[in-house]
Amino acid sequence: MTFSKRIFRSQVRRDVQEIERLYQTYADDLYRYVFSLTLNHYQTEDIVSQTFLAAIRSIETFRGDSSIKSWLIGIARHEYFSYIKKNPSVYTLDHVPEMSETSQVDNTTEEVLKLIQTFDTPTKEILILRLINQLSFVEIGRILKRSENYCRVNFFRNRQKLAHLLKDDSIN
Numbered sequence: 001m002t003f004s005k006r007i008f009r010s011q012v013r014r015d016v017q018e019i020e021r022l023y024q025t026y027a028d029d030l031y032r033y034v035f036s037l038t039l040n041h042y043q044t045e046d047i048v049s050q051t052f053l054a055a056i057r058s059i060e061t062f063r064g065d066s067s068i069k070s071w072l073i074g075i076a077r078h079e080y081f082s083y084i085k086k087n088p089s090v091y092t093l094d095h096v097p098e099m100s101e102t103s104q105v106d107n108t109t110e111e112v113l114k115l116i117q118t119f120d121t122p123t124k125e126i127l128i129l130r131l132i133n134q135l136s137f138v139e140i141g142r143i144l145k146r147s148e149n150y151c152r153v154n155f156f157r158n159r160q161k162l163a164h165l166l167k168d169d170s171i172n
Contacts, residue, residue, distance in 0.1 A: 019052075019056060022052075022055070022068075023052060026068065026069055026072050027048065027052075029069055029072075029073070029133055030048050030051055030052075030072055030073065030076050031044060031045075031048055032132050032133060033073055033076055033128060033129070033132060033133050034047045034048055034051075034076055034080060036113055036116070036128045036132045037080050037124075037125075037128065038080070039113060039114070039117065043083065046083065047076065047079050047080055047083050048076065050079045050082075050083070051072060051075050051076040051079045054075050054078075054079060055071075055072055055075050058075075065142070066139060066142045066143075067139065069133075069135075069139075070135065070139040070142055070143055073129070073133065073135070073143055074142070074143045077125070077143060111166065112131075112162070112166065115162060115165050115166065116128060116131075116162065119158060119161075119162075122144060122146070122154065123154055123158045125140075125143075125144060126140055126144070126151050126154050126155050126158070127155065127158060127159065127162065129143065129144075130151075130155050131159075137149075137151045137152045137155070140155075
């Protein structure tokens, strides 16, 4: 084996280890985010896989302006919308997919996620990114390309609406 082949193989091994570490660190966060949008485990797995492939392909474009988690969620968001565009029959405006029986989400969380699905897209994403992924309003603003203040105001107004809807549902 020549010297250059040895160097190449050791570099590939290090790169694979870095990719594995990236996946192990952020896969759960991405899964929670995407699942809260799709409410479908199979679609979530597809989108999360595509997210990591896209991240690997474009790792050189990461400028460090945000956290890696925010960057990956931004990619996941893009992959989610690409998935919807490629599979329009999967989503309709009045359809909320049923959660899988094997879901590890409790009934209250399931109820909250289903109610969040009824909100418009920017509101839904702000609620999910804050409540599920616990991102700061600055990070949410970067992902959605909105101001921090827009995200903050939208979140607080719609969190109240969500609480009201939950209260009404528990009475019925």
